[in-house]
Structures are given as structure tokens and as C-alpha cells.
Amino acid sequence: MNPRTARRDVAVTGLGLLTPAGIGAADCWEALCAGRSAAAPDPALEDLPTNFSCRVPGFDPDAELTRRTARGLDRFAQLALVAARDAVADAGLDPRTWDGARVGVVVGNSLGGTETWERQHRELLENGLRRVSPMSVPMAMVNMVAGAVSTDLHALGPSIVPATACASGTLAIGLARDLLLAGTCDIVVAGGAEAALTPFVVGGLSRLGGLSVRTDSPGTASRPFDRDRDGFVAAEGAGMVVLERAEDVVARGGRIRSRVIGFGSSCDAHHPTSPEPGSAGVERAIRASLADAGICGREVDHVNAHGTSTPLNDVAEASVIRKVYGDRPLVTSTKGVTGHALGAAGAIEAAFTVLAMEHKAVPPTANVNVLDPGIDVDVVTEGPRNRALQVATSHSFGFGGHNAVLVLGAA
Amino acid sequence: MTTPITLDDLRRDVADTLVDEFGVARAAIDFTATYDEMGIDSLVVLELAMVIESKHRIKVTEQELSEAHTLDGVVELLGAKREVTA
Numbered sequence: 113m114n115p116r117t118a119r120r121d122v123a124v125t126g127l128g129l130l131t132p133a134g135i136g137a138a139d140c141w142e143a144l145c146a147g148r149s150a151a152a153p154d155p156a157l158e159d160l161p162t163n164f165s166c167r168v169p170g171f172d173p174d175a176e177l178t179r180r181t182a183r184g185l186d187r188f189a190q191l192a193l194v195a196a197r198d199a200v201a202d203a204g205l206d207p208r209t210w211d212g213a214r215v216g217v218v219v220g221n222s223l224g225g226t227e228t229w230e231r232q233h234r235e236l237l238e239n240g241l242r243r244v245s246p247m248s249v250p251m252a253m254v255n256m257v258a259g260a261v262s263t264d265l266h267a268l269g270p271s272i273v274p275a276t277a278c279a280s281g282t283l284a285i286g287l288a289r290d291l292l293l294a295g296t297c298d299i300v301v302a303g304g305a306e307a308a309l310t311p312f313v314v315g316g317l318s319r320l321g322g323l324s325v326r327t328d329s330p331g332t333a334s335r336p337f338d339r340d341r342d343g344f345v346a347a348e349g350a351g352m353v354v355l356e357r358a359e360d361v362v363a364r365g366g367r368i369r370s371r372v373i374g375f376g377s378s379c380d381a382h383h384p385t386s387p388e389p390g391s392a393g394v395e396r397a398i399r400a401s402l403a404d405a406g407i408c409g410r411e412v413d414h415v416n417a418h419g420t421s422t423p424l425n426d427v428a429e430a431s432v433i434r435k436v437y438g439d440r441p442l443v444t445s446t447k448g449v450t451g452h453a454l455g456a457a458g459a460i461e462a463a464f465t466v467l468a469m470e471h472k473a474v475p476p477t478a479n480v481n482v483l484d485p486g487i488d489v490d491v492v493t494e495g496p497r498n499r500a501l502q503v504a505t506s507h508s509f510g511f512g513g514h515n516a517v518l519v520l521g522a523a
Numbered sequence: 524m525t526t527p528i529t530l531d532d533l534r535r536d537v538a539d540t541l542v543d544e545f546g547v548a549r550a551a552i553d554f555t556a557t558y559d560e561m562g563i564d565s566l567v568v569l570e571l572a573m574v575i576e577s578k579h580r581i582k583v584t585e586q587e588l589s590e591a592h593t594l595d596g597v598v599e600l601l602g603a604k605r606e607v608t609a
Contacts, residue, residue: 180546243577246569 122289123361124370124520126203126354127463128195128303132166132347132450136198141467144449144475145496151330151345151451157314162323164330165309166347166451181264186225186251189260191350191456192305196261199301203354204366212268216297217261218288219352220280220304221273222455222510223313225252230310257305269297275455277510278418279377280304281351282458282518286375288355298360303352304459314346320385322422334452335479336419336445337426337491344420347451351460370466371521373503374405380513387424388513391432397515398436398505405519407503409437412519414474414504415489416465419445420452429507430487437489442499444468444492448478458508462518469501469522528579528605533598540574554594565589571597581605 129136132150133143143150154165173182173190182190196217200207207215232248250256255273262271270291274283281304288302308314317323324343326333334345361368378400380393387394402409415437417429426445433443446464453460468474473496480493506518534554541547545567553561558568568588576582581604591597 174546178546179544183544183546242582243573245573246566 121358122292122355122372123358123368124353124372124466125356125361125366125368126199126201126205127369127466128197128199128202128350128352129460129463130168130171130191130195131349131351131453131460132168135168135170137463137467140464141471144446144464145473147449147476147478147494149331149334149449149478150347151333153330154309156309157311160311160315161318162314162325163327164333164345165314166345167309168349184247184251185260186228186256187307187348188221188225188305189257191307191348192219192257192303192352193260193264195303195305195350195352196265196301199303199352199354200265205299205354207265207267210299212266214269214298215265215267216269216288216291216300217258217265217267217271218284218291218300218302219258219261219273220282220284220455220459221254221257221275222277222280222306223308224254225256226308226310226313228252230312261301265301267301276514276516277512278452278454278457279508279510279514279516280455280458281460282462282506282508282516283377285353285355285372285459285462285518286377286516289372289375292355292357298356300355301352302355302459303350304456305350306454306456307348308454309346309348317346324421332479334421334448336417336421336448336477337430337484337487338480339482339484341421341423341426343422344447345451347453349450349453349456349460351456351463353459353463368523370469370523372518373521374401374407374519375517376400376402376404377514377516380515382513385511387428387509391428393513394429394432394509394515395436397517398432398507401505401517401519407519410440412437412441412503412505413499413501414465414468415441415443416461416468416504416506417443417445418507418509419447419477421445421447425509427484427486430489433489439490441490442474442492442497443489444474445477446475448480458506458516461508462506462520465504465506465520469504469520472500473498474501530598530602533601536575536578537571537594537598540571544574545571552594554598557592561594568597575601579605
């Protein structure tokens with residue numbers, strides 16, 4: 113372990129992944145390495161200009177959670193709950209025996225229970241108030257994702273939902289790290305969840321001009337860093353991690369999968385949806401994360417980029433990567449496979465970055481046929497690239513100008 | 524004119540709805556127990572009423588449901604509002 117990072121030694125001990133690439137780390141990693149895009153026509157979106165999305169394959173909430181639990185939760189909370197349980201089990205922890213008062217939950221989310229809002233609003237307009245479920249509001253509230261996880265896991269400490277759009281999941285892990293360093297918690301279950309593949313949300317993103325319209329070939333629509341990219345593909349999913357102070361993990365004989373060694377965040381304070389020209393806000397977040405970790409950009413081996421596949425983001429982000437890290441890091445955007453899971457994306461990608469460090473390999477960015485000539489960084493394409501990874505970063509940027517960056521270290 | 528329905532039909536509907544929609548174990552359903560004793564909270568009772576209302580076109584208020592106390596009470600309430608055959 114780098115002695116400079118000792119004072120900030122927080123370990124990742126468990127992962128829970130329900131993503132369009134698959135359920136569980138093994139399925140996800142296989143799909144990422146194969147560069148297999150999850151984008152497919154989506155019947156719920158059939159009348160929209162972008163009628164495809166990336167959904168979590170084979171997710172059956174009734175089977176995973178029982179009908180009784182599942183029916184009281186919107187899909188974003190269902191995904192979070194299963195991912196949280198998986199992460200805790202992966203960490204070798206048991207909520208029946210832990211001191212719940214020392215356990216925190218931080219779950220990033222962007223849009224709340226959109227399926228519930230839309231379904232119940234339709235009931236109100238078409239059939240009147242008496243057909244509106246009394247559970248409508250509690251199911252749709254953004255905070256309910258953390259409330260549900262805390263309740264299920266008997267986690268009695270802080271329970272928080274940071275909402276910074278597509279940076280939410282990354283911010284959640286950063287805040288969780290701080291809860292451990294401050295001594296507020298001994299265990300934090302953290303991550304992000306999103307399930308907003310509804311006509312209103314996806315239609316609204318279409319109106320904004322953010323989505324790919326490659327309707328003749330959804331599987332090649334999410335193509336970060338490619339010359340012919342035309343927008344992102346909306347996705348759903350949940351990624352959760354368990355964080356503990358490394359010394360506590362050693363004391364209990366647990367397994368350290370990775371370390372959170374730095375975190376930084378910033379706001380562009382520029383525009384609701386457009387990246388700031390010159391990307392000063394993004395650069396501030398990256399540099400803050402590196403300063404927090406006590407390292408310089410050239411020490412970073414791998415960057416899991418925000419890499420949305422929008423024309424504006426990818427070229428601007430690559431330019432900042434080149435400026436801050438130089439030409440050394442292997443850069444990938446796993447959104448080529450998963451699409452963009454909004455508030456869950458950063459947490460899912462942090463977990464993917466842990467997997468990359470464990471496998472000593474960076475998965476390729478899917479669908480890069482011709483690298484954008486304006487991009488001058490080492491983007492991994494075609495197949496996974498093997499390299500021992502000591503330090504990696506994961507970038508997330510969101511509407512509102514929110515930027516968040518995690519620095520992860522090898523176990 | 525509504526279709527004749529028996530209290531047993533309503534009782535079966537309530538039980539099926541609790542099992543199918545709310546995941547309550549069939550063996551755990553006790554029509555004489557209070558909502559609390561059954562582990563059913565007031566929101567579940569409200570939602571249960573919504574399902575029954577929609578199926579049988581019966582209107583019940585929250586107040587009436589809360590005063591019913593037990594599933595037997597709910598069935599009687601629904602039955603009283605609906606033409607039932609003994």
C-alpha cells in the first residue's frame with residue numbers, strides 16, 4: 113500500500129451489480145470484455161424517436177424480493193435493494209448480527225420512482241383520485257431508495273440519497289467514504305440506482321437532443337469516443353458497494369477487493385445541461401480527487417470515463433484526460449456496453465473499475481470503429497487490454513454541472 | 524343490476540388478493556384477527572379496498588375500512604354495500 117494514502121484507507125469489500133451487462137460481477141465482466149452492447153428495442157418506448165434502451169436482463173423483482181416487498185417499491189428501489197443485499201453478502205457481512213447503529217446507507221439517484229409517477233398520474237387523469245394508490249407518493253420519492261435499503265438491512269445510521277443527476281452514484285461512494293473517515297459509521301453500503309426508462313423521461317431526453325437516434329441499429333448506438341457517435345442510450349440499473357475502514361476489515365478477517373483512496377467533486381456553475389467550454393469544472397473535480405489521494409495524474413493507470421457517447425462530452429472529456437493524466441492511462445467507457453444509467457452510472461462504473469483492477473485488465477469501449485480524430489488518449493477498443501492497475505479513476509458528470517471523481521487503489 | 528355474489532365469494536376474493544398481490548401466506552390469513560395481528564398495515568388495507576372496489580364496483584371509505592378492524596369486518600362491509608345472496 114502507498115504510505116501516502118494510509119490516512120485515507122477505506123476498503124471496498126463487497127460489490128452488488130444489476131446492470132444491462134448482467135446480474136452479478138461475473139456476468140457483467142464477461143459482457144464488458146466481449147464488448148457486447150445491451151441496447152435493444154424497448155416496447156415501453158415504441159412510439160418515441162429513440163425507441164430502444166438498455167434494461168437489466170432477467171430481473172424478476174417478485175422472485176428476488178417476494179411479491180409483498182416488491183409491490184411496495186418502485187423499480188429503482190427494487191434494483192437497489194437486490195444490489196445492496198448482494199453487496200453485503202459479497203462482503204461476508206450479516207445484517208442480522210451487525211451493530212446497525214454503525215451502518216450507513218448512501219444511494220445516489222437522479223429521477224426517483226418515475227414509473228410510479230407516470231402510472232399513477234395516468235390513473236388520476238383517466239380514472240380519478242380513487243384509483244390512485246395510497247402508496248404512490250412514498251414509492252416515488254427519491255429518498256425511498258435509501259429508506260428501503262436501510263430498512264431491509266437493519267442499517268440504523270445515516271441514510272442519504274445524494275441527487276446530482278448522472279454524478280449521483282459517484283458522489284454517493286465519495287460521501288460514504290467520508291462517513292467512514294469521520295468515524296460516523298463503521299460500514300457503509302453505498303452506490304446508485306435508476307429505473308427511469310419511461311415514455312416521459314426518455315421522451316424528454318429526446319426533446320433535449322441527448323439521445324442516439326440510431327433506431328436501425330440499437331446495438332451500435334452507444335459508441336463512446338467513436339467518430340460517428342450521435343448521443344447516449346438510456347439505461348437502468350443499480351450498483352452497490354460495501355465500504356469499511358481497511359483496518360476493520362483486516363481485524364475481522366474480511367477480504368479487501370479495492371480501496372477508495374481519493375474523491376473530488378465540483379460544479380461547472382455554467383449551464384443546466386451543456387458541458388462548460390474548456391471543462392474547467394471537470395478538471396477541478398479530477399484534480400481535487402488526485403490531491404485528495406495524494407497522487408499526480410501520471411500515476412493513474414486507468415480511467416473509466418464518463419464517456420456518454422454524446423458528441424460534446426467525449427471529445428471534451430478526452431481533452432481533459434490528456435491534460436491532467438497525460439497519455440499513460442488506459443481509457444475506457446463501459447457505457448458502450450451498458451448505456452447510460454444516469455444516477456446509477458457512477459456507482460456501476462466504480463464497481464467495474466474494481467473488477468478491472470482485480471482482473472488486471474481494462475475492458476474495451478464497445479462500438480469504436482473509428483476513433484474520433486479529435487481524441488488523443490489511449491482508448492481501449494476491440495478487446496480487453498492487460499495491465500497491472502495500481503491506481504484508477506472513475507469520472508461522472510451530470511446535468512446541473514455536477515462533476516464527481518473517485519480514485520481507486522488496488523487491494 | 525349487479526351480478527349476485529355471496530359473502531364466500533367476497534371472502535375468497537379478499538384472501539386471493541392478499542396472497543396474489545400482497546404476498547401474504549395463505550395459511551397466515553385469519554379473518555377474525557385484527558389488521559395489526561395479521562401484520563397488515565393501514566396502507567395495505569387501503570390498497571386491498573382499491574382492488575376490491577375496482578373488481579366489484581363497490582365504494583368504501585377509509586373511515587369505514589378502519590372501523591372494520593378485521594378481514595371479516597371488511598367482507599361484511601363490502602357485502603352490505605353490494606347485493607349479496609346468502
